[in-house]
Amino acid sequence: MSVGTANVNSSQVDKRARDRAFKARRARSGASFIVLPIIAVAVLIGLWEILAQFTNPLFLSSPQSVARAFANILTHGPTVSALLLSLREMYLGLVLGVTLGFTLGVFIGRFEAVSNIANPFVNVVNATPLIVAIPLLVIWTGIGMEARVVFTMLVTTFPMLLNTSAGVRNVHKGYIEVASTLGLSERATLWKVAIPAAIPYVLAGLRSSLSLAIIGMVVGEMEVSNVGVGWLLLQYGEGLQTAFLIALLIITSVFGVINVTTLKIVERTVFKWTTSTR
Amino acid sequence: MTNSIDATAGMDTLSGSSGSSKMFDQPVLSIRGINKTFTGQERDVVALSAVSLDVNKGEFISLVGPSGCGKTTLLRIIDGLDLADSGTIDLEGKRLSGISQDMAYVFQDINLLPWRSVRGNVEIGLEARGVEKSERQRISREFLEMVGLKDVMEVPPYTLSGGMQQRVGVARALAVKPKVLLMDEPFGQLDNFTREALQAEVATLWSQLGITIVFVTHDVDEAIFLSDRIVVMHRNPGQIVETLEVHLSRPRTQADFRAEPETIELRSKITEMLRSQEGGL
Numbered sequence: 001m002s003v004g005t006a007n008v009n010s011s012q013v014d015k016r017a018r019d020r021a022f023k024a025r026r027a028r029s030g031a032s033f034i035v036l037p038i039i040a041v042a043v044l045i046g047l048w049e050i051l052a053q054f055t056n057p058l059f060l061s062s063p064q065s066v067a068r069a070f071a072n073i074l075t076h077g078p079t080v081s082a083l084l085l086s087l088r089e090m091y092l093g094l095v096l097g098v099t100l101g102f103t104l105g106v107f108i109g110r111f112e113a114v115s116n117i118a119n120p121f122v123n124v125v126n127a128t129p130l131i132v133a134i135p136l137l138v139i140w141t142g143i144g145m146e147a148r149v150v151f152t153m154l155v156t157t158f159p160m161l162l163n164t165s166a167g168v169r170n171v172h173k174g175y176i177e178v179a180s181t182l183g184l185s186e187r188a189t190l191w192k193v194a195i196p197a198a199i200p201y202v203l204a205g206l207r208s209s210l211s212l213a214i215i216g217m218v219v220g221e222m223e224v225s226n227v228g229v230g231w232l233l234l235q236y237g238e239g240l241q242t243a244f245l246i247a248l249l250i251i252t253s254v255f256g257v258i259n260v261t262t263l264k265i266v267e268r269t270v271f272k273w274t275t276s277t278r
Numbered sequence: 279m280t281n282s283i284d285a286t287a288g289m290d291t292l293s294g295s296s297g298s299s300k301m302f303d304q305p306v307l308s309i310r311g312i313n314k315t316f317t318g319q320e321r322d323v324v325a326l327s328a329v330s331l332d333v334n335k336g337e338f339i340s341l342v343g344p345s346g347c348g349k350t351t352l353l354r355i356i357d358g359l360d361l362a363d364s365g366t367i368d369l370e371g372k373r374l375s376g377i378s379q380d381m382a383y384v385f386q387d388i389n390l391l392p393w394r395s396v397r398g399n400v401e402i403g404l405e406a407r408g409v410e411k412s413e414r415q416r417i418s419r420e421f422l423e424m425v426g427l428k429d430v431m432e433v434p435p436y437t438l439s440g441g442m443q444q445r446v447g448v449a450r451a452l453a454v455k456p457k458v459l460l461m462d463e464p465f466g467q468l469d470n471f472t473r474e475a476l477q478a479e480v481a482t483l484w485s486q487l488g489i490t491i492v493f494v495t496h497d498v499d500e501a502i503f504l505s506d507r508i509v510v511m512h513r514n515p516g517q518i519v520e521t522l523e524v525h526l527s528r529p530r531t532q533a534d535f536r537a538e539p540e541t542i543e544l545r546s547k548i549t550e551m552l553r554s555q556e557g558g559l
Contacts (some may be wrong), residue, residue, distance in 0.1 A: 174389035177359055181383040182403035182454060192402065196393045273392040273434055 061243035069247040079232060083251065086228035089145060090217040090255070093152025098209050101157040102202065105164025109198070110190055115165070126158050134223045148220035148227075155216035159208035167201025168194050200274045203267055210259040214252060304371075305332035306490050307356065307458055312365035314351055314516075324515035325351045329365070331509060331518065333458070333492060338484055340493045340501035341509045344552060348516025349494045350386075353460050356492065357383045369457065379407075382451035384461040388443050390435035396422065396446050397431040403454040421449040424483065441472035448480065458490045465500070474532050477503055485528065498548050502541050503530055510548055512555050519551060 045063050052062035061069075073079045108115045108122070134151060141147045171194045179189040221230025229252060236244040267275055314326040325348040333339050341349040354360040356367055358377035367374045369381070382403070390399050400418040409417070422428050425445040435443055444464055451459055461480075465473040481504055484491055495501050501508045502524055510520045526540055535541055 172389070174385060174387055175391060177383075177385070178389045178391070178402075178450075179406075180377055181357055181359060181381075182406055182450075183377065183379045184402070184406040188406055192405070193391065196391070199393070271393075273436065276392070276434070276436055 058240060058242055061246055065243040066246045066250070069241070069243040070250065073232075073244065073247055073251065082228045082232055086217055086221065086230075087255070089148050089220070089228065090152060090213050093149045093216060093220075094156050094209060094213040096149070097153040097156030097213070098160045098206060100153065101160025101205065101209070102164050104157075105161040105202075105205075106168055106190070106195065106198075108161070109165035109168025110194060115169075122158075122161065126162065130154050131219060131223065134220070138224055143225040147224045148217070151220040151224065152213055152216035155212045156209035159212065160202070160205040163201045163205025163208070164198060167198025170201075171197040199271055203263070203271065203274065207260065207263060210263060211256060213259075214256055218252070304335070306335040306337075306370055307331075307333035307492070308366075308368040308371075309333075309352075309356065310366045310368075312352065312355060312367075313363045314348070314355065314360070315363055326355070326362070327515035327517050329516070329518055331521075333490060336488050336490055337506050338481075338491045338493065338504055339507045339509060340495055340505040341511060342495055342498060342501045342548065342552075343511030343516075344513055344555060345496065346516075347511040347513035349511050350462050351516065352511075353383075353462050353492060353494050356458075357381055357460050359383070379454075380457040382454050382456035382459055384444075384447050384451050384459065384464045386463040386466050388447045390443055390446055390450075392434060392436050394435075395432050396427065396435055396438070399435055399446055400450045400453050403450065407454065417453050418449070421453045422446075424452070424486075425449045425479065439472075440468050441476060444468065444476060445479070448483070452483070452487070452489075456489070458492060461491060461493045463494050463496070466495075466497075473500070478532060480504065481528070481530065498545055498552075499536065499541075501548075502526070502544050503532070503535055508544070508548065510551050512551075522547065 048060075049063050052060050057065065073083070104118070108118050130151070133154070134147070137147045137150055141150055175193050175197050176189065179193045184192060217228070218230050218233065221228040222234060223230075226234060229248065232248055233245070235241075236248065309329065309331045312326050312329040314324075316323045316325055329348070329352060341352060343349050351360060355362045358374065369378055390396075391402070394402065397415070397418045400422060401414045404414045404417060419428060419431065422431055425448055427442060427445055427449065430438060430442070435446055438446070447464065448461075464480075465476050468476065477500060480491075483489075484504075491504075493501070493504060505524050508522045508524060509518055510522065511517060512519050522544060524540070524544065526535060526538055
């Protein structure tokens with residue numbers, strides 16, 4: 001069909017122009033994206049070093065001593081295994097919490113009856129400061145890894161659950177009508193339309209769960225049993241080891257950055273459509 | 279009417295010769311006494327009042343009218359997306375309830391699924407019908423080729439222009455081989471040139487496939503260009519006021535049809551009908 005072909009050609013021209021514009025924009029923003037933050041961090045470290053010269057090291061350790069503490073933590077067996085234990089707990093709790101939150105969220109979002117039954121519980125538990133439940137968790141599951149993982153799981157379940165159910169419930173009506181008119185079954189509509197359409201919400205829930213997972217991990221370790229990052233924090237705190245505390249702060253913030261960056265990469269590759277304008 | 283066997287009007291028959299010479303023995307779609315009232319907080323709106331219509335096999339029929347005349351509601355009720363308060367719809371003599379698998383719907387706002395490729399969007403109805411993968415691919419390729427999009431089969435739909443997106447919408451509907459294609463102001467959001475191009479393509483597809491099309495529009499010229507019959511509707515309450523036949527020979531061309539005496543006459547007739555409606559408000 002000649003009309004169609006003409007249209008494709010013009011779109012190829014469009015695409016080339018778009019590519020050029022895109023590359024130019026990326027080159028411009030690339031400079032400010034990479035160079036400016038590096039300069040900012042360098043300036044900050046410089047100021048920090050100067051400030052530390054005039055401050056009691058108990059309050060503010062110098063960048064050098066923090067760097068030494070950093071190296072110390074990452075090269076000693078006990079501290080490294082404490083970090084690894086924390087990571088294992090965090091990801092275990094996260095995977096369980098996110099899976100549970102997603103599954104419950106899909107059911108609650110899709111079926112009104114389930115939503116009516118679950119809503120009072122979800123609202124109450126969501127409003128409860130879960131840290132108060134830790135002693136109970138300890139009574140129920142002991143002071144081992146289980147309690148800490150369960151705590152992280154609980155903390156990460158709710159953002160996922162609430163976002164997923166909102167996403168599944170608020171699927172664009174037009175998508176559901178496409179599924180209906182083309183004869184998709186209830187089940188196929190859920191899997192092929194409602195759940196994919198909810199992915200932007202699910203990713204937002206995952207983002208919240210990722211940052212809460214680190215908090216859940218550390219709180220669990222401090223409150224349940226002294227292991228991992230929580231244990232290190234208590235140790236360094238009691239010993240007033242400021243450099244080590246700052247180093248640990250940086251390490252845990254790197255955990256967070258890795259989580260968020262991984263999610264961003266997944267968003268931009270696997271779920272590219274969620275970030276593209278429609 | 280009782281003789282239901284009609285060998286000449288099958289799906290495969292090429293019916294692109296001339297609009298007036300077709301043989302219509304039995305309506306493929308028989309719509310009887312449709313009523314629909316939308317209950318609002320302020321007031322009730324009678325969207326459709328006692329609407330009856332027969333659509334013949336292989337026919338291209340347009341519903342035109344001002345916004346609020348219930349033409350889209352009628353189309354949605356035919357498809358089963360909305361339920362009528364009363365009235366019946368028969369497809370090839372069979373009473374319909376719910377959504378019919380023998381009809382497909384082209385939406386004004388297209389609604390392509392952004393997480394699927396163009397091809398994936400065309401295949402979703404085939405997946406619902408349990409068509410196996412290789413066959414799905416063959417069919418999606420066939421229909422995307424038909425609408426001139428075989429080069430963009432694997433791209434995500436949001437990278438396409440509006441006109442190309444609606445071509446995908448048409449291919450998606452055609453891929454399930456519907457007996458009746460329902461099109462709801464499909465080109466309403468497109469610019470003039472794209473709209474005319476797509477009108478011509480739909481006319482060609484219709485004559486090639488020998489399919490029945492019910493087309494909703496408020497564009498009088500679009501209705502004249504495409505249709506065998508034009509159903510003019512009024513609002514408050516939504517009713518059919520007149521059904522006009524279009525005898526212009528096919529294939530019609532965008533360049534020529536507007537100046538035809540019949541087009542001019544139809545256009546002024548329909549416009550007058552719609553205008554008298556405006557005055558009555």
